[in-house]
Amino acid sequence: MIKKLQALLALICLLASAFTATASTRDDIRVGIQLEPPALDPTVTAAAAAGEITYGNVFEGLTMIDGQGQLIPRLASAWSLSSDGLVYTFTLRRDVQFHDGSPFNADVAAYSLRRIIGEGSLNPQKKWFEKISSIETSDRTTLLIHLHQPDSLLPFALALPAAVIVHPDSAATNAAKPIGTGPFRFKSWQKGNRVNLVRNGDYWGKNAILKAASFVFMRSSIGTENMLSEGLIDGLVSVTRATAQFSQRPDYRVIPRRLENKLILAINNGRAPFDNLQVRRALSHAINRNGLLDIYGDDVKPELIGSHLVPSHPAYVDLTKRYAYDPQLAHQMLTDAGVADGRLIKLSLPPTDYGRYGGVRIASDLEAVGFRVELEQVDWKQWLKKVFTDKDYDLTLIMHVEPMDMNIYARDDYYFNYDNTEFKAIWKRVLATRTPHDLNLMLGEAQRKLADDAVNVFLFRRPEENLMHRSLSGFWENSPIPSFVLQDIHWTK
Known part of the structure; x- marks a missing residue:
């Protein structure tokens, strides 16, 4: 009897050891992301x-x-x-x-x-x-x-x-089957579902630890919740209101992610009545920025911005008090500019948390100063075509995620339709600088010019958070470029 018990105990220990080894040596990851790009080649798509x-x-x-x-x-x-x-x-x-x-x-x-x-x-x-x-x-x-x-x-x-x-x-x-030089190779793209990558065994640099990675597209909040609950994904890029609840689970942890994203109410400066500086300034007074800070839920605390640069940048200038929230002043400015009450405008909204929750509040603020607002819900592909490429819009609520991208305001053909010789001269001096000190001084001048011209309504920077399994390590916790770099990610015991 004792020998049988000893044999059974040995078998249990062996199975437990095998299970532990399997769990600790997992070599793949499944990451949930909110949006599916129209193409996988970043040299041909703005997504x-x-x-x-x-x-x-x-x-x-x-x-x-x-x-x-x-x-x-x-x-x-x-x-x-x-x-x-x-x-x-x-x-x-x-x-x-x-x-x-x-x-x-x-x-x-x-x-x-x-x-x-x-x-x-x-x-x-x-x-x-x-x-x-x-x-x-x-x-x-x-x-x-x-x-x-x-x-x-x-x-x-x-x-x-x-x-x-x-x-x-x-x-x-490359748009459908990307071939690069990086530590991971493209394996497959299941449209509407996921992109699969595998480790590049011939990589010129340090080899990745993981052997495979899948980026899974989150089609709905309910679907995301179900996949997290059932363990079908190992983490989520960018925690949303619907998925914030999972941060309390013992098997997940929230990883802060510092990006240089800027949420703005983008204005078509080339379309009436927004080609009028006073009208654009009125919009900046009309929007209650503080009233938007909870659109991601109570746990995410955005930082207000007053121009197109984030507070962590060494050249940042605090211009958040340039346009105080004052709907009465905004209405008077619109009246003085000849904008009649009931003027119909269209607000184009992408399929994101800020679009869903922020768009309604923006519309309410605009209607409070006399506009009649039509909300236009668009998917990402439609936004890129209609708003970004064709410039067929009045206003759009959009997150700009690229770092150091104030150069977009010096472009004649950018979707803001902002064409200003003074700003272009400032940007030319930015490019001619040779020291970090001079560069930061000129970037400060550029920020002030954009705020003075009220090119867009500058809202806030959203602190990104990733939700990842506690046994995963090796993330880039600060990521000025919007990317999920896999090279050092690994499972721990």
Whole structure:
């Protein structure tokens, strides 16, 4: 009898040991994200979700913004700037290849950059590179970028998802089947469901720890809750009102994620009555920013902003008191500008928490000062086409997630339709700076100009939070670039 008990106990210990080993050596992750991008190539789509999935995982740029917001080398090992500020020389890494075996070299890098700036380019950040006059190579690992005007921000621009390096043989199919140089390879895209990645065993740098990763698209709040409850996903990028309850579960933890996102009520400056400065200023007085701070729930505390830069940036200027909430003043300003009560305007809202909950409050504030507001619910693809590309809108509530993106206000063709020679002159001086001190001074001047012109109603920065299984570690807790970098993520005991 004793021998039988001993044998049974040994079997139980063996099974428990096997279970523990299996649980502690899991090598995959399933991550829930809110939006499915229309394409997986961030060089051809403005959808942030494309970079969320592929940046630093499938695709890499010459430079990279790391988890601390620092500019670091990636496919370029070093770079220098000529004394006149007009030539950047990049030294590229050797022995790097794409996932299909194609080599990476200076010719490929030159092709990628020429593709960004070329005629007919679909690159959403093309304007970042408009100072480039020519690109040449002196050997397989040396790339020279010639400028017709100084651009102190070019190495930063090369770290954006829209500037990742692609190969000429696979560029045309990257939207559906991305091929890059990163630590993960694309495996499959189940439309409406998920994107699957697998580890790149031939990666030039430090190998990823995980063998596989899936980005699962959360189609509804109820579906997200069910998947978390049933353990069908291991975490969620960006906690929402509906999923905040799971932060109390012992098997999950909330991981703060510092992004440079800016929620704005974007205004079509080229469409009446918003082409009138007094009308735009009236909008800034009409919106109760403090009344929007709870749209993500009680646990998320957004930070008010007064221009297009976040409080953590060293150049940030506090302009939050520039337009006090004053609906009576706003109504009078609208009357003085000739805007009659009952003027119909349309507010376009994307399918996000801020769209669902914030849109109703924005509409209420606008109706309180005399407007009649029609809410237009659009999906992400519709927003990109109608609002971002065709500029067919009055107002839209939208989160801008790119860091250091004030350059968009110097673009003639951007969807704000803001065309201001003074701001363009300021931005030209920003690009000509050579020291961080001078750069921050000029960025401060740019912020003040945008606030004075009330280009948009600047609302707040939302502190992002990820909800992840407690046994997962290795996340980038600060991520100025909107991306979910997988390379160091691993399961712990």
